[in-house]
Amino acid sequence: MQYTLEKTNDKVKKKKKFKLPTAYTILLSIIVIIAIISHIVSGAKPASLADVVMAPMNGLKDAIDICLYVMLMGGFLNIINKTGALDAGIGSIVKKLNGKELLLIPILMFILSLGGTSFGMAEETLAFYALVTATMMAAGFDSLTAVATILLGAGCGVLGSTVNPFVVATSIDSLKSVGVSANQATVMGIGVALWLSSLSISIYFVMRYAKKVKQNKENSLLSEDEYNNAKEKFLNGKEETLEFTTKRKIVLSLFAISFIVMALGVIPWERFGITMFKNTDFLTGASFGNWWFSELAMWFVLMSIIIGIVYGFKEKEIVSYIIEGAADMVGVAFIIGISRGVSVIMSNTGLDAFVLNNASSSLRGMSPILFTNVSFLIYIGLSFLIPSTSGLSSVSMPIFGALAHTLGFAPELIISILGAGCGLVNLITPTSGVIMGGLAISKVDYGTWVKFSIKIIACIFVSSTIILSVGMMLL
Structure with missing residues (x-):
């Protein structure tokens, strides 16, 4: 593919500036600051050392569904990427x-x-x-x-x-x-x-x-x-x-369908008086409009497999590509x-x-x-x-x-x-x-x-x- 990106000596001008710490350090610092404030504010329960130490793990447990969704989405995107x-x-x-x-x-x-x-x-x-x-x-x-x-x-x-x-x-x-x-x-x-x-x-x-x-x-x-x-x-x-072959066009169509279904799956149709999706729980156990990250994660795993088969990947290739993509999102x-x-x-x-x-x-x-x-x-x-x-x-x-x-x-x-x-x-x-x-x-x-x-x-x-x-x- 011929990109139009222009470069100056293949580099972007180096900018000298103050760099913030990584996202991990910023978030952990905020947790510590909140813990300190809890000891100052009357009426709040002072955070213990254990509260601070376990806050990231408790956060991970609380957000486990979205974390798995992101990782499995990485697997889906890697499958798409491998098809070209x-x-x-x-x-x-x-x-x-x-x-x-x-x-x-x-x-x-x-x-x-x-x-x-x-x-x-x-x-x-x-x-x-x-x-x-x-x-x-x-x-x-x-x-x-x-x-x-x-x-x-x-x-x-x-x-x-x-x-x-x-x-x-x-x-x-x-x-x-x-x-x-x-x-x-x-x-x-x-x-x-x-x-x-x-x-x-x-x-x-x-x-x-x-x-x-x-x-x-x-x-x-x-x-x-x-x-x-x-x-x-x-x-x-x-x-x-890369040549935009018929097989790649089919893959891209399945890619688009995957996201259309994702959007339709999380819109709470019944709140808007639309009941046509009420009995659509045959795939995930939750009807359209009631999907959330667990259902979305498995939907993209399913589409990863379908796209891999359509493109002609072997079973071992599909599994390894999904794991490889998930690893990139850890x-x-x-x-x-x-x-x-x-x-x-x-x-x-x-x-x-x-x-x-x-x-x-x-x-x-x-x-x-x-x-x-x-x-x-x-x-x-x-x-x-x-x-x-x-x-x-x-x-x-x-x-x-x-x-x-x-x-x-x-x-x-x-x-x-x-x-x-x-x-x-x-x-x-x-x-x-x-x-x-x-x-x-x-x-x-x-x-x-x-x-x-x-x-x-x-x-x-x-x-x-x-x-x-x-x-x-x-x-």
Whole structure:
């Protein structure tokens, strides 16, 4: 395959900069800091040495399903890679888009944002990092462009959740438990505004950066090590154009079907009144719409076997390729599990409940606009401590929603504030397994992502603050 990547003496300009420690060190440091804070805050249960030592392992146990999903997804991708179908397909796409490669960015970001706003697409995006990174680098961009396309695309959708059950449905159900009703149509209206505004901002910045990188690789924010690692992973040995044979086209079709089924499998159809998938539990024991990481993992194992047989691999080859691909993802799985350990130690020490209760008490007596903006800031802080949107809505909505209702404010706005706060934080927090896992796959350092995304996140924060404030005035 002939890539359009331009190089200066086969290197990217070496940038001397402060390098953050590895993702493992960052996450373990956060666990230690939380343990220290638990000894300072009155009312919290002080974390013991055993709590700190076992937090990563407890996090791994808590996230075992997603860790196995990521590893088995690695096996699936390795099978695809061995067929050469992806390389041939990417080469065909890049050739057809010659001169128009930038169009890949808004198209992919919008599609991913649809998944985010509709069913909270987050962990599922880990499956796309290798493919999109290879595509973007083949098109003349860098691996950071790929990360930004996926993370900001899906993330902006989650930030502006419209029917995302992990934010909207969970929050509405939590409010019902304390006798407060919320209008979902109102939540959807605010969600659309948050979604499209944040997505527009992100597309602008990502396209501007990608254009600069394509014109001159020295404009890349990647260090020399990052660039070389990404190049070795996604470009080396792929200079020759692979023929897009009929067999490879069939493999690529099965590849696409695999992801379509994945998306359909996790959308909670019954919550939307769609019951046609009610009796589809013959394959995994769970019906369509009720699949989660265990079912998804085995679905991709099944498709790995089918694709291997279709392409003509022998039984031993299929097994070895799956194991080889899973091994490549062990580091990513560890990062995801350790990041979950942060939430575990927060819960075990009671710091999450302490922060939640004190934060809600500080909101009483505020004007509507001040209430809105302070609530937004509080949810940003809470989202760092509790990265799970469904978990945060379950524990916080009965408190904050009920408080808003008592003060005469629209409870629907609190749902949107939760989605915006959690969505914003989950674009940058190191406690998110999606961020750290995606960066690890694409060979991008966390510090590089922070440097690139901080301006975008600041702009999204401002736009979200304006939309939420206007919403408070109108409701």
